[in-house]
Amino acid sequence: MNKVKSIIRLLNYYTCMVGMLFLLPLMLLTTSDVLMRALFGKPIPGTFELSEYILSVSILLGAAYTQQLRGHVGVDFVLKRLGFKTQALSEAITGILCMIITGLLSWQGLLRALEESTVSDMLRIPQAPFRFLVFVAGMGLFLEFLLQVIESISRLLGGNK
């Protein structure tokens, strides 16, 4: 089990790292566009749509690792006041609900990507691969919540704090 857990966590970490690599190009692209427009009156064609695609890559690839760091915020002050077992049970239930919604998100992401045939206005870049990342994000999140549920249940059954 620990090995599967490590693999999922590492996978989400490296996926996020790929998304992270696009942040500096996003900054450089927009800045270059502004400079080209200001200095030569010639903006970089397609900056708008490239920025959108870059943002989708960074955010969708980073979503699961953000959850690994518990970065998707929640209200935990009630939970903290509950007993140890109730806390574990609550986490397991909310984790299952999160698995349901991210599972649906992932499934729909895949279907919508397969149906998608749109290309961007200027550079004619197909949208489908970027839409496919909704599936990747949903799946990564699903696996993170699955790990959370397994951990909560094992805490509930094992009773180790």
Added chain:
Amino acid sequence: MSPVLVGVLGCLLLLLLLFWGMPIAFVMMLVGFLGISYLSSIETALPMLADNLYGGVAHYPYTIIPLFVLMGTFATSAGITTELYNTFEKWLRRLPGGLGIATISACAGFAAVSGSSVAAAAAMGQVALPQMRRFGYDPKLATGVVAAGGTLSFLIPPSLGFVIFGMLTEQSIGKLLIAGVVPGFVLSLSYAMIVYIRVKLNPKLAPIVPGKVPLKEKFLALKGIWETLLVFLIVMGGIYGGFINPTEAGAVGAFCLFVIVLLKGRLTKKAMIDGLFDTIRISCMVIFLVAGANMFSYFLALSTIPSKVSLWIAGLGVSKYLVLTIILAIYLVLGAFLDAVSMMVLTLPVVFPIILSLNFDPVWFGVIAVLMMEAGLITPPVGLNVYTLAGIARDVPMGEIFKGTLPFLFAIFITVLAITLLPDLATYLPKMMVR
């Protein structure tokens, strides 16, 4: 079941799951999905889940979020907090509570190049807190100053608070950012006055720092603020003059700070990777919250609750300022339990239509809302800035830090009152904008 009843049940389910600890973005997506499935059809709700998220992550105006966060990351790496603090400390140290006032001034300066209040509190906690403690400042005052000073980043542009408000209400982000300039200055001044008055009344809180700084040294210290001034002028001047849009301003601002960090040779590999991971984490958190809020808002719109509530309130015939006071009181209570961004995404779908129906200026309300969210950062039992500081000042109990921030809450209320009585404080600059 009537749509309104479904909407009310949806809101109750949302609250239940929220306080049960489920991440807010996914609560909103789940409840929104269930509500849309019931009020429309599951065939509508299912593809909407994926389309709504993709629409959020592939939306040009939202690229401003990672870019503004990057600005904060590079500003921190550039050591701007230390330089600002050293400059203001030399000029203000002899005043009653001088180091506290210098801290607030440095926080305001850092806020002018960064949008993250937690980053500001963390960075300033490392720089200013040890100094204040060394010179015998009361721990409550010292920690309170840093925690409250950090909130300025949420108001002074570039501010994530205004960006998120603009995203949720479809208001011009540029105008909102410009609207924050004067209120940000007023609030900084109010914070400084609070420190000054408290120390004047009780000098034991903050002994005067010994040793006068020669005038030459004071002027030489001014070189510590040029980077902040330059970046702020490029970013906000660019937006105000209509040369660049807010997203481009974020990119140019981040680029300028990136160059500054490179020139100073302060960009370590570790700092860079940590900063980029932080940027992704914050951006993901915010964009997923907004995507969740959009799903939930669509459900609420189907339930007709926002329009019915707006009509009902307009029909009551009570003063619109009474309604505003009630909304602000709700924000104050919610701020005690929720973080600022979550509070905004949860309340604006219902509150904003009410504000519009009462003919309040949306940009003006943006400033008021952001100020109230700021209050939420330092109100107990959940105050993100106080939590951050408690991690730095480990010998000061969290309760003491919360007590230390209370006078600054008062300053926020005074600023809200001032902007309500004189709306031009917030709306004059945006009205003067080129575009």
